[in-house]
Amino acid sequence: MKDKVILxxxxxxxxxxxxxxxxxxxxxxxxxxxxxxxxSVASRFAIVAVLALFFVLLTVGMALYIGEILGKNYYGFFTLALFYGVLALVLVKxxxxxxxxxxxxxxxxxxxxxxxNASN
Structure with missing residues:
Protein backbone atom coordinates (compact mmCIF):
# COMPACT_ATOMS: atom_id res chain seq x y z
CA MET A 1 0.00 0.00 0.00
CA LYS A 2 2.87 2.31 0.83
CA ASP A 3 4.36 1.64 -2.63
CA LYS A 4 1.09 2.73 -4.26
CA VAL A 5 1.07 5.95 -2.25
CA ILE A 6 4.67 6.65 -3.28
CA LEU A 7 3.84 5.90 -6.92
CA SER A 40 8.94 42.70 -38.59
CA VAL A 41 6.33 45.43 -38.18
CA ALA A 42 8.89 47.86 -36.75
CA SER A 43 11.28 47.32 -39.65
CA ARG A 44 8.47 47.83 -42.15
CA PHE A 45 7.41 50.95 -40.29
CA ALA A 46 10.95 52.34 -40.57
CA ILE A 47 10.96 51.67 -44.30
CA VAL A 48 7.56 53.34 -44.67
CA ALA A 49 8.77 56.37 -42.68
CA VAL A 50 11.79 56.82 -44.96
CA LEU A 51 9.62 56.40 -48.05
CA ALA A 52 7.12 58.94 -46.67
CA LEU A 53 9.91 61.47 -46.17
CA PHE A 54 11.09 60.81 -49.72
CA PHE A 55 7.59 61.37 -51.12
CA VAL A 56 7.06 64.53 -49.06
CA LEU A 57 10.25 66.06 -50.42
CA LEU A 58 9.41 64.85 -53.92
CA THR A 59 5.96 66.41 -53.62
CA VAL A 60 7.36 69.76 -52.50
CA GLY A 61 9.75 69.74 -55.44
CA MET A 62 6.98 68.81 -57.86
CA ALA A 63 4.69 71.48 -56.42
CA LEU A 64 7.35 74.14 -56.86
CA TYR A 65 8.03 72.97 -60.41
CA ILE A 66 4.34 72.86 -61.36
CA GLY A 67 3.86 76.26 -59.74
CA GLU A 68 6.71 77.64 -61.82
CA ILE A 69 5.08 76.28 -64.97
CA LEU A 70 1.64 77.67 -63.99
CA GLY A 71 3.03 81.05 -63.01
CA LYS A 72 2.57 81.09 -59.23
CA ASN A 73 4.09 78.67 -56.72
CA TYR A 74 0.88 78.08 -54.79
CA TYR A 75 -0.86 76.81 -57.95
CA GLY A 76 1.49 73.86 -57.90
CA PHE A 77 0.62 73.11 -54.26
CA PHE A 78 -3.11 73.37 -55.01
CA THR A 79 -2.71 71.04 -58.00
CA LEU A 80 -0.90 68.40 -55.96
CA ALA A 81 -3.34 68.80 -53.06
CA LEU A 82 -6.19 68.07 -55.48
CA PHE A 83 -4.31 65.03 -56.80
CA TYR A 84 -3.70 63.68 -53.29
CA GLY A 85 -7.33 64.38 -52.33
CA VAL A 86 -8.56 62.26 -55.25
CA LEU A 87 -6.00 59.58 -54.36
CA ALA A 88 -7.24 59.60 -50.75
CA LEU A 89 -10.84 59.11 -51.90
CA VAL A 90 -9.81 56.14 -54.05
CA LEU A 91 -7.87 54.62 -51.14
CA VAL A 92 -10.82 55.07 -48.77
CA LYS A 93 -13.11 53.31 -51.25
CA ASN A 117 7.68 25.89 -42.19
CA ALA A 118 7.31 22.85 -39.95
CA SER A 119 4.70 21.27 -42.23
CA ASN A 120 6.91 21.61 -45.35
Missing part, protein backbone atom coordinates in the same frame (compact mmCIF):
# COMPACT_ATOMS: atom_id res chain seq x y z
CA UNK A 8 0.81 8.22 -6.80
CA UNK A 9 2.93 10.98 -5.22
CA UNK A 10 5.60 10.52 -7.90
CA UNK A 11 2.93 10.57 -10.60
CA UNK A 12 1.47 13.74 -9.12
CA UNK A 13 4.90 15.40 -8.99
CA UNK A 14 5.65 14.42 -12.59
CA UNK A 15 2.25 15.74 -13.74
CA UNK A 16 2.84 18.99 -11.87
CA UNK A 17 6.32 19.32 -13.38
CA UNK A 18 4.95 18.54 -16.86
CA UNK A 19 2.25 21.20 -16.47
CA UNK A 20 4.76 23.82 -15.37
CA UNK A 21 7.13 22.93 -18.20
CA UNK A 22 4.35 22.99 -20.79
CA UNK A 23 3.13 26.36 -19.53
CA UNK A 24 6.67 27.76 -19.67
CA UNK A 25 7.13 26.41 -23.20
CA UNK A 26 3.92 28.07 -24.43
CA UNK A 27 4.90 31.30 -22.68
CA UNK A 28 8.31 31.31 -24.37
CA UNK A 29 6.80 30.47 -27.77
CA UNK A 30 4.35 33.34 -27.36
CA UNK A 31 7.13 35.75 -26.45
CA UNK A 32 9.12 34.56 -29.46
CA UNK A 33 6.19 35.11 -31.84
CA UNK A 34 5.34 38.52 -30.40
CA UNK A 35 8.93 39.70 -30.74
CA UNK A 36 9.16 38.33 -34.31
CA UNK A 37 5.97 40.11 -35.34
CA UNK A 38 6.98 43.32 -33.56
CA UNK A 39 10.43 43.32 -35.17
CA UNK A 94 -10.64 50.48 -51.94
CA UNK A 95 -9.15 50.25 -48.43
CA UNK A 96 -10.66 46.88 -47.55
CA UNK A 97 -9.38 44.79 -50.49
CA UNK A 98 -6.11 46.68 -50.95
CA UNK A 99 -4.90 47.51 -47.45
CA UNK A 100 -6.88 45.75 -44.69
CA UNK A 101 -6.81 42.30 -46.26
CA UNK A 102 -3.12 42.51 -47.12
CA UNK A 103 -2.23 43.68 -43.59
CA UNK A 104 -4.34 40.94 -42.01
CA UNK A 105 -2.79 38.29 -44.24
CA UNK A 106 0.71 39.57 -43.47
CA UNK A 107 0.16 39.44 -39.70
CA UNK A 108 -1.43 35.98 -39.86
CA UNK A 109 1.47 34.70 -41.97
CA UNK A 110 3.98 36.13 -39.50
CA UNK A 111 2.21 34.56 -36.52
CA UNK A 112 1.86 31.12 -38.11
CA UNK A 113 5.16 31.14 -40.01
CA UNK A 114 6.67 28.44 -37.79
CA UNK A 115 3.77 26.03 -38.35
CA UNK A 116 3.92 26.61 -42.09
Missing amino acids: VEMLYEKAEQYTKTTFELYRLKTIDKVTDVFA KRKPWLDDKLNNYLINEIFKEKK
Whole structure:
Protein backbone atom coordinates (compact mmCIF):
# COMPACT_ATOMS: atom_id res chain seq x y z
CA MET A 1 0.00 0.00 0.00
CA LYS A 2 2.87 2.31 0.83
CA ASP A 3 4.36 1.64 -2.63
CA LYS A 4 1.09 2.73 -4.26
CA VAL A 5 1.07 5.95 -2.25
CA ILE A 6 4.67 6.65 -3.28
CA LEU A 7 3.84 5.90 -6.92
CA VAL A 8 0.81 8.22 -6.80
CA GLU A 9 2.93 10.98 -5.22
CA MET A 10 5.60 10.52 -7.90
CA LEU A 11 2.93 10.57 -10.60
CA TYR A 12 1.47 13.74 -9.12
CA GLU A 13 4.90 15.40 -8.99
CA LYS A 14 5.65 14.42 -12.59
CA ALA A 15 2.25 15.74 -13.74
CA GLU A 16 2.84 18.99 -11.87
CA GLN A 17 6.32 19.32 -13.38
CA TYR A 18 4.95 18.54 -16.86
CA THR A 19 2.25 21.20 -16.47
CA LYS A 20 4.76 23.82 -15.37
CA THR A 21 7.13 22.93 -18.20
CA THR A 22 4.35 22.99 -20.79
CA PHE A 23 3.13 26.36 -19.53
CA GLU A 24 6.67 27.76 -19.67
CA LEU A 25 7.13 26.41 -23.20
CA TYR A 26 3.92 28.07 -24.43
CA ARG A 27 4.90 31.30 -22.68
CA LEU A 28 8.31 31.31 -24.37
CA LYS A 29 6.80 30.47 -27.77
CA THR A 30 4.35 33.34 -27.36
CA ILE A 31 7.13 35.75 -26.45
CA ASP A 32 9.12 34.56 -29.46
CA LYS A 33 6.19 35.11 -31.84
CA VAL A 34 5.34 38.52 -30.40
CA THR A 35 8.93 39.70 -30.74
CA ASP A 36 9.16 38.33 -34.31
CA VAL A 37 5.97 40.11 -35.34
CA PHE A 38 6.98 43.32 -33.56
CA ALA A 39 10.43 43.32 -35.17
CA SER A 40 8.94 42.70 -38.59
CA VAL A 41 6.33 45.43 -38.18
CA ALA A 42 8.89 47.86 -36.75
CA SER A 43 11.28 47.32 -39.65
CA ARG A 44 8.47 47.83 -42.15
CA PHE A 45 7.41 50.95 -40.29
CA ALA A 46 10.95 52.34 -40.57
CA ILE A 47 10.96 51.67 -44.30
CA VAL A 48 7.56 53.34 -44.67
CA ALA A 49 8.77 56.37 -42.68
CA VAL A 50 11.79 56.82 -44.96
CA LEU A 51 9.62 56.40 -48.05
CA ALA A 52 7.12 58.94 -46.67
CA LEU A 53 9.91 61.47 -46.17
CA PHE A 54 11.09 60.81 -49.72
CA PHE A 55 7.59 61.37 -51.12
CA VAL A 56 7.06 64.53 -49.06
CA LEU A 57 10.25 66.06 -50.42
CA LEU A 58 9.41 64.85 -53.92
CA THR A 59 5.96 66.41 -53.62
CA VAL A 60 7.36 69.76 -52.50
CA GLY A 61 9.75 69.74 -55.44
CA MET A 62 6.98 68.81 -57.86
CA ALA A 63 4.69 71.48 -56.42
CA LEU A 64 7.35 74.14 -56.86
CA TYR A 65 8.03 72.97 -60.41
CA ILE A 66 4.34 72.86 -61.36
CA GLY A 67 3.86 76.26 -59.74
CA GLU A 68 6.71 77.64 -61.82
CA ILE A 69 5.08 76.28 -64.97
CA LEU A 70 1.64 77.67 -63.99
CA GLY A 71 3.03 81.05 -63.01
CA LYS A 72 2.57 81.09 -59.23
CA ASN A 73 4.09 78.67 -56.72
CA TYR A 74 0.88 78.08 -54.79
CA TYR A 75 -0.86 76.81 -57.95
CA GLY A 76 1.49 73.86 -57.90
CA PHE A 77 0.62 73.11 -54.26
CA PHE A 78 -3.11 73.37 -55.01
CA THR A 79 -2.71 71.04 -58.00
CA LEU A 80 -0.90 68.40 -55.96
CA ALA A 81 -3.34 68.80 -53.06
CA LEU A 82 -6.19 68.07 -55.48
CA PHE A 83 -4.31 65.03 -56.80
CA TYR A 84 -3.70 63.68 -53.29
CA GLY A 85 -7.33 64.38 -52.33
CA VAL A 86 -8.56 62.26 -55.25
CA LEU A 87 -6.00 59.58 -54.36
CA ALA A 88 -7.24 59.60 -50.75
CA LEU A 89 -10.84 59.11 -51.90
CA VAL A 90 -9.81 56.14 -54.05
CA LEU A 91 -7.87 54.62 -51.14
CA VAL A 92 -10.82 55.07 -48.77
CA LYS A 93 -13.11 53.31 -51.25
CA LYS A 94 -10.64 50.48 -51.94
CA ARG A 95 -9.15 50.25 -48.43
CA LYS A 96 -10.66 46.88 -47.55
CA PRO A 97 -9.38 44.79 -50.49
CA TRP A 98 -6.11 46.68 -50.95
CA LEU A 99 -4.90 47.51 -47.45
CA ASP A 100 -6.88 45.75 -44.69
CA ASP A 101 -6.81 42.30 -46.26
CA LYS A 102 -3.12 42.51 -47.12
CA LEU A 103 -2.23 43.68 -43.59
CA ASN A 104 -4.34 40.94 -42.01
CA ASN A 105 -2.79 38.29 -44.24
CA TYR A 106 0.71 39.57 -43.47
CA LEU A 107 0.16 39.44 -39.70
CA ILE A 108 -1.43 35.98 -39.86
CA ASN A 109 1.47 34.70 -41.97
CA GLU A 110 3.98 36.13 -39.50
CA ILE A 111 2.21 34.56 -36.52
CA PHE A 112 1.86 31.12 -38.11
CA LYS A 113 5.16 31.14 -40.01
CA GLU A 114 6.67 28.44 -37.79
CA LYS A 115 3.77 26.03 -38.35
CA LYS A 116 3.92 26.61 -42.09
CA ASN A 117 7.68 25.89 -42.19
CA ALA A 118 7.31 22.85 -39.95
CA SER A 119 4.70 21.27 -42.23
CA ASN A 120 6.91 21.61 -45.35
